[in-house]
Amino acid sequence: MQSRTPAGRTGRPRSVAADTAILSATRQALVELGWSKLTLGDVATRAGVAKTTLYRRWSGKNELVVDAVAELFGELELPDRGSLAADIEGVVLQFAAILARPEAKSGLMAVVAESTRDDALRERIRASIVDPQKDLVLEGRARAQTRGELPPESDPREASRTVDLIFDMVAGAVVHRTLVSAEPADEEWVSDFTRVLLHGLAATPPGPPGR
Amino acid sequence: MQSRTPAGRTGRPRSVAADTAILSATRQALVELGWSKLTLGDVATRAGVAKTTLYRRWSGKNELVVDAVAELFGELELPDRGSLAADIEGVVLQFAAILARPEAKSGLMAVVAESTRDDALRERIRASIVDPQKDLVLEGRARAQTRGELPPESDPREASRTVDLIFDMVAGAVVHRTLVSAEPADEEWVSDFTRVLLHGLAATPPGPPGR
Amino acid sequence: MQSRTPAGRTGRPRSVAADTAILSATRQALVELGWSKLTLGDVATRAGVAKTTLYRRWSGKNELVVDAVAELFGELELPDRGSLAADIEGVVLQFAAILARPEAKSGLMAVVAESTRDDALRERIRASIVDPQKDLVLEGRARAQTRGELPPESDPREASRTVDLIFDMVAGAVVHRTLVSAEPADEEWVSDFTRVLLHGLAATPPGPPGR
Amino acid sequence: MQSRTPAGRTGRPRSVAADTAILSATRQALVELGWSKLTLGDVATRAGVAKTTLYRRWSGKNELVVDAVAELFGELELPDRGSLAADIEGVVLQFAAILARPEAKSGLMAVVAESTRDDALRERIRASIVDPQKDLVLEGRARAQTRGELPPESDPREASRTVDLIFDMVAGAVVHRTLVSAEPADEEWVSDFTRVLLHGLAATPPGPPGR
DNA sequence: AAGTAATCGAGACGGTACGTCAAGTCTTGAG
DNA sequence: CTCAAGACTTGACGTACCGTCTCGATTACTT
Numbered sequence: 001m002q003s004r005t006p007a008g009r010t011g012r013p014r015s016v017a018a019d020t021a022i023l024s025a026t027r028q029a030l031v032e033l034g035w036s037k038l039t040l041g042d043v044a045t046r047a048g049v050a051k052t053t054l055y056r057r058w059s060g061k062n063e064l065v066v067d068a069v070a071e072l073f074g075e076l077e078l079p080d081r082g083s084l085a086a087d088i089e090g091v092v093l094q095f096a097a098i099l100a101r102p103e104a105k106s107g108l109m110a111v112v113a114e115s116t117r118d119d120a121l122r123e124r125i126r127a128s129i130v131d132p133q134k135d136l137v138l139e140g141r142a143r144a145q146t147r148g149e150l151p152p153e154s155d156p157r158e159a160s161r162t163v164d165l166i167f168d169m170v171a172g173a174v175v176h177r178t179l180v181s182a183e184p185a186d187e188e189w190v191s192d193f194t195r196v197l198l199h200g201l202a203a204t205p206p207g208p209p210g211r
Numbered sequence: 212m213q214s215r216t217p218a219g220r221t222g223r224p225r226s227v228a229a230d231t232a233i234l235s236a237t238r239q240a241l242v243e244l245g246w247s248k249l250t251l252g253d254v255a256t257r258a259g260v261a262k263t264t265l266y267r268r269w270s271g272k273n274e275l276v277v278d279a280v281a282e283l284f285g286e287l288e289l290p291d292r293g294s295l296a297a298d299i300e301g302v303v304l305q306f307a308a309i310l311a312r313p314e315a316k317s318g319l320m321a322v323v324a325e326s327t328r329d330d331a332l333r334e335r336i337r338a339s340i341v342d343p344q345k346d347l348v349l350e351g352r353a354r355a356q357t358r359g360e361l362p363p364e365s366d367p368r369e370a371s372r373t374v375d376l377i378f379d380m381v382a383g384a385v386v387h388r389t390l391v392s393a394e395p396a397d398e399e400w401v402s403d404f405t406r407v408l409l410h411g412l413a414a415t416p417p418g419p420p421g422r
Numbered sequence: 423m424q425s426r427t428p429a430g431r432t433g434r435p436r437s438v439a440a441d442t443a444i445l446s447a448t449r450q451a452l453v454e455l456g457w458s459k460l461t462l463g464d465v466a467t468r469a470g471v472a473k474t475t476l477y478r479r480w481s482g483k484n485e486l487v488v489d490a491v492a493e494l495f496g497e498l499e500l501p502d503r504g505s506l507a508a509d510i511e512g513v514v515l516q517f518a519a520i521l522a523r524p525e526a527k528s529g530l531m532a533v534v535a536e537s538t539r540d541d542a543l544r545e546r547i548r549a550s551i552v553d554p555q556k557d558l559v560l561e562g563r564a565r566a567q568t569r570g571e572l573p574p575e576s577d578p579r580e581a582s583r584t585v586d587l588i589f590d591m592v593a594g595a596v597v598h599r600t601l602v603s604a605e606p607a608d609e610e611w612v613s614d615f616t617r618v619l620l621h622g623l624a625a626t627p628p629g630p631p632g633r
Numbered sequence: 634m635q636s637r638t639p640a641g642r643t644g645r646p647r648s649v650a651a652d653t654a655i656l657s658a659t660r661q662a663l664v665e666l667g668w669s670k671l672t673l674g675d676v677a678t679r680a681g682v683a684k685t686t687l688y689r690r691w692s693g694k695n696e697l698v699v700d701a702v703a704e705l706f707g708e709l710e711l712p713d714r715g716s717l718a719a720d721i722e723g724v725v726l727q728f729a730a731i732l733a734r735p736e737a738k739s740g741l742m743a744v745v746a747e748s749t750r751d752d753a754l755r756e757r758i759r760a761s762i763v764d765p766q767k768d769l770v771l772e773g774r775a776r777a778q779t780r781g782e783l784p785p786e787s788d789p790r791e792a793s794r795t796v797d798l799i800f801d802m803v804a805g806a807v808v809h810r811t812l813v814s815a816e817p818a819d820e821e822w823v824s825d826f827t828r829v830l831l832h833g834l835a836a837t838p839p840g841p842p843g844r
Numbered sequence: 845a846a847g848t849a850a851t852c853g854a855g856a857c858g859g860t861a862c863g864t865c866a867a868g869t870c871t872t873g874a875g
Numbered sequence: 876c877t878c879a880a881g882a883c884t885t886g887a888c889g890t891a892c893c894g895t896c897t898c899g900a901t902t903a904c905t906t
Contacts, residue, residue, distance in 0.1 A: 009849090009850075009904085010848065010849050010850070010903080010904055010905065011848080011849040011850025011851065011902085011903070011904075012849075012850050012851035012852075012901070012902045012903055012904090013850080013851075013902080013903065013904090014850090014851065014852095015851080015852080018852090034325075034327070034328040035324060035325075036325060036328075039891085039892060039893085040892080040893080040894085041891095041892065041893085042892095048853095049852085049853085050852065050853045050854060050855090051854090051855090051893095051894085051895095052851095052852080052853085052854090052895090052896090053851085053852065053853085055894065055895085056851085060893095060894085061893095102327070102328075105327040106324065106327050106328060108324075109320050109321075109323055109324035109327070110320075110321065110324040110325075112320055112324075112390055112391055113246060113317065113319075113320035113321040113323075113324055113390075114245075114246075114247060114321075115390075116245070116313070116316045116317050116320070116390060117245040117247075117313075117317060122393060125391075130391060130392075161403070162403075164392065164394070165384075165400070165403055165404060165407065167387075167392075168384050168387045168388045168391075168392055169380060169383075169384045169387075169404070169407070171383075171387050171391065172380075172382075172383030172384040172385070172386055172387030172388070172391075173379050173380045173383040173384065174383070175383055175386075175387065176378075176379045176380075176382050176383030176386065177379040177383070179323055179324075179326075179327060180323060180336075180341060180379075180382065180383075181341075181375065181378075181379055182333060183375070189376070192372070192373075192376055193376060193380070195411075196376065196380070196408070196411035196412055197407070197411055198411070199410065199411045199414040200406070200407035200408055200409070200410045200411025200412070200414070201407055201411070202414075203410040203411070203413075203414050220872095220880085220881090221872075221873070221874085221879065221880045221881070222871085222872070222873095222879080222880035222881030222882065223870070223871040223872055223880075223881055223882040223883075224871080224872065224881090224882075225881095225882065225883095226882080226883080229882095229883095250860085250861060250862085251861085251862080251863085252861065252862080253861095260883090260884085261883070261884045261885065261886095262862095262863085262864095262884095262885095263863095263864085263865090263882090263883080263884080263885090264882080264883065264884080266863070266864085267882075267883095271863090432876065433876020433877065434875065434876050434877040434878070435876085435877075436876090436877065436878095437877080437878080440878095456747075456749070456750040457746060457747075458747060458750075461865085461866055461867085462866080462867075462868085463865095463866070463867085464866095470879095471878085471879080472878065472879045472880065472881090473867095473868080473869095473879095473880090473881095474869090474870090474877090474878075474879080474880090475877080475878065475879080477867095477868065477869085478877085482867085482868085483867090524749070524750075527749040528746065528749050528750060530746075531742050531743075531745055531746035531749070532742075532743065532746040532747075534742055534746075534812055534813060535668060535739065535741075535742035535743040535745075535746055535812075536667075536668075536669060536743075537812075538667070538735070538738045538739050538742070538812060539667040539669075539735075539739060544815060547813075552813060552814075583825070586814065586816070587822070587825055587826060587829065589809075589814075590806050590809045590810045590813075590814055591802060591805075591806045591809075591826070591829070593805075593809050593813065594802075594804075594805030594806040594807070594808055594809030594810070594813075595801050595802045595805040595806065596805070597805055597808075597809065598800075598801040598802075598804050598805030598808065599801045599805070601745055601746075601748075601749060602745060602758075602763060602801075602804070602805075603763075603797065603800075603801055604755060605797070611798070614794070614795075614798055615798060615802070617833075618798065618802070618830070618833035618834055619829070619833060620833075621832065621833045621836040622828075622829035622830060622831075622832045622833025622834075622836070623829055623833070624836075625832040625833070625835075625836050642854090642855090642898095643853065643854045643855070643898075643899070643900085644853080644854035644855030644856065644897085644898070644899095645854075645855055645856040645857075645896065645897040645898055646855090646856075646897080646898065647855095647856065647857095648856075648857075651856095651857090672886090672887060672888085673887085673888080673889085674886095674887070674888085675887095677858095681858095682857090682858080683857065683858040683859060684858090684859090684888095684889085684890095685856090685857080685858080685859085685889095685890085685891090686856075686857065686858075688889070688890085689856075689857095693889090
């Protein structure tokens with residue numbers, strides 16, 4: 001990740017333990033203090049590391065928190081529950097469970113907010129958090145096609161548009177439910193949501209081709 | 212808003228112009244600097260007001276930005292375009308247009324992120340931003356019932372659940388599209404989204420009553 | 423003093439009680455807080471008076487404290503104890519007693535320090551505090567001359583020089599003893615001091631005439 | 634002074650140049666602004682140093698000014714002019730010359746005034762300003778005894794009392810002359826003063842032993 | 845084994861913003 | 876015109892973090 005000792009280098013190598021300790025300390029600090037009161041000096045202290053060591057690896061608070069939170073969402077995977085609806089419910093519940101954890105809640109939206117004014121940060125978020133999630137949608141569709149629940153896509157442009165829409169609807173609804181409405185995305189809600197989503201997609205004619 | 216001189220008060224009354232100037236300066240600063248680089252001292256200077264005047268009215272950056280952003284969303288209203296689908300598309304486009312403005316983008320998610328650790332802040336957001344939006348959903352449903360597009364609700368518990376779900380889906384999807392995917396919620400997208408949502412709701416049996 | 427309602431004026435007259443209350447509150451605040459932590463807002467509150475009222479009468483903290491402290495030293499008078507030495511000891515003990523009070527200690531040196539950069543302030547101190555003290559020296563000399571303990575002065579220039587010297591030696595020594603050495607100017611010390619002063623003056627030839 | 638890196642320390646050592654620059658800037662600010670308008674932020678700026686660096690070394694304005702002024706009085710030394718009277722005149726003139734400088738005038742009395750409510754500050758003043766001055770009195774007496782101008786002291790208790798009295802009389806008179814009377818302690822005045830002091834001491838029986 | 849070079853901890857450094865406090869002024873309505 | 880009340884502008888306060896910089900002390904690779 002960061003700890004590349006670029007192969008043919010001399011000098012003392014970077015401590016691999018430090019990365020782990022720092023990311024872990026970051027999550028702990030997010031839980032206890034939240035994003036806005038988290039300070040890099042405090043994280044360094046918690047990790048038993050000097051501030052210099054931390055800055056040698058990350059350029060600032062935003063990048064650090066992205067990496068710390070990305071590890072949480074890295075646990076996500078698409079369960080095989082036998083049907084498309086069940087698969088979706090399963091992965092949404094997982095996503096909701098992660099988002100319910102204070103270190104995710106507190107950190108994720110903050111870095112997203114920051115990313116509105118920092119393209120490099122948005123790219124980092126996309127690469128390490130968003131794209132892996134979107135891959136789950138692709139994987140789910142592929143599995144449903146294998147099962148025969150969905151037809152193979154004909155128009156790739158159209159298919160991509162639909163995947164994007166699904167992804168925004170799923171992730172957006174769960175995030176809004178959790179953070180703004182501050183209500184749990186529990187089984188009942190996920191079930192309601194999934195039913196509306198799948199019926200909506202099934203009943204929908206593809207719409208006019210993109211202009 | 213803040214400038215209530217509660218009837219029988221003595222002393223110099225608070226300047227009503229100051230509130231306006233401060234909120235306006237806050238939005239301007241959000242545009243130019245973004246949330247994280249916005250400082251209350253700078254806002255005060257822009258507003259031509261002393262820092263103490265600002266702190267007398269707002270307890271901190273979060274509260275100030277909530278009020279400043281709330282005024283933006285206060286412009287939202289439900290247009291009468293003749294059909295439920297058209298009404299929804301209209302209001303979603305308005306919502307997307309506001310969210311596309313940098314002062315809203317930059318500020319909204321930041322205060323939502325902060326609100327995960329501050330109940331008073333979340334309540335303030337709910338009262339001044341979220342609830343007015345949810346009222347639009349209620350208004351839209353009432354109008355559709357008047358038109359005969361929707362049946363009158365029978366079970367109020369069920370109806371409330373549905374309104375909450377719709378609201379999280381609409382607001383969540385637009386926010387996610389705008390901030391995370393960083394793509395415009397333009398007419399094409401809104402059209403696709405509305406079609407899925409309405410078909411999903413229409414085709415959906417109410418689901419088991421809440422357990 | 424300040425409370426002149428300049429005779430032929432219209433409008434509400436100034437409250438005479440306010441002056442008293444303000445000066446008294448100032449001394450109380452000096453006792454409790456000391457010079458540096460005394461604030462005019464606090465004095466006004468203690469005096470049950472608005473800040474405006476205070477500023478209408480005094481131009482600032484320095485002037486106010488000078489007047490408040492001057493009233494303390496206004497109590498000084500030359501006792502008639504039958505001999506020059508005894509008279510001096512008496513008045514020095516009185517001076518020491520006033521200086522030992524916290525409101526005098528804390529305030530006097532502070533305004534003297536300020537006066538090094540404020541001629542108007544120094545003049546105010548001189549007129550209301552220093553000159554009355556110097557008058558006591560003159561009065562003591564006159565009384566001693568009446569008693570025949572001192573000869574009538576011949577050279578007025580020389581006499582004025584001597585009075586100034588005596589005054590600086592007396593006041594300076596007591597102040598230094600009290601504030602810098604932080605030891606009490608008690609009867610023993612005053613007795614020692616007076617003996618040295620009077621013997622020194624008696625044994626001294628007038629010195630070369632002023633150049 | 635402050636910059637002890639006590640042998641076995643880690644971390645970046647404190648800049649020794651900073652101490653010098655800060656104290657020098659403090660004296661310059663005292664000259665230009667006087668005690669009451671001197672701000673630590675301004676001193677830091679003048680010294681080319683961050684405010685935090687200043688606060689790391691001194692706990693506040695009082696302590697800083699004591700150290701800045703102490704360096705001025707550190708220049709004092711007892712000249713050997715051949716006789717007790719001449720020695721005293723010499724050192725008193727030096728003392729008066731320092732006290733005439735605006736940085737000393739403005740600062741010294743202010744910290745003395747503050748010290749009436751701050752024991753630690755008084756102790757600091759005593760250790761770094763007062764005691765070195767008192768040592769000069771002791772040194773002068775010793776030299777006079779060597780010359781045979783004064784007898785060796787018999788009673789140490791009595792001798793200490795006399796030294797204290799002399800010190801309060803000398804320092805007090807010069808300070809009062811300079812700051813309160815606002816007249817120069819020039820050669821004429823110093824000559825007059827020294828004559829009275831020495832004659833007073835010579836003609837004086839030791840007085841009754843302390844009660 | 846000695847030398848080289850990047851790492852490590854610690855903590856001081858110059859900055860920037862914080863949120864508070866007091867100074868002195870101004871604006872209200874009541875007397 | 877004064878009064879009490881309290882909002883106003885200004886500017887300093889002392890603190891907290893930022894991200895950088897020195898230190899002396901470890902490590903590893905390279906000769």
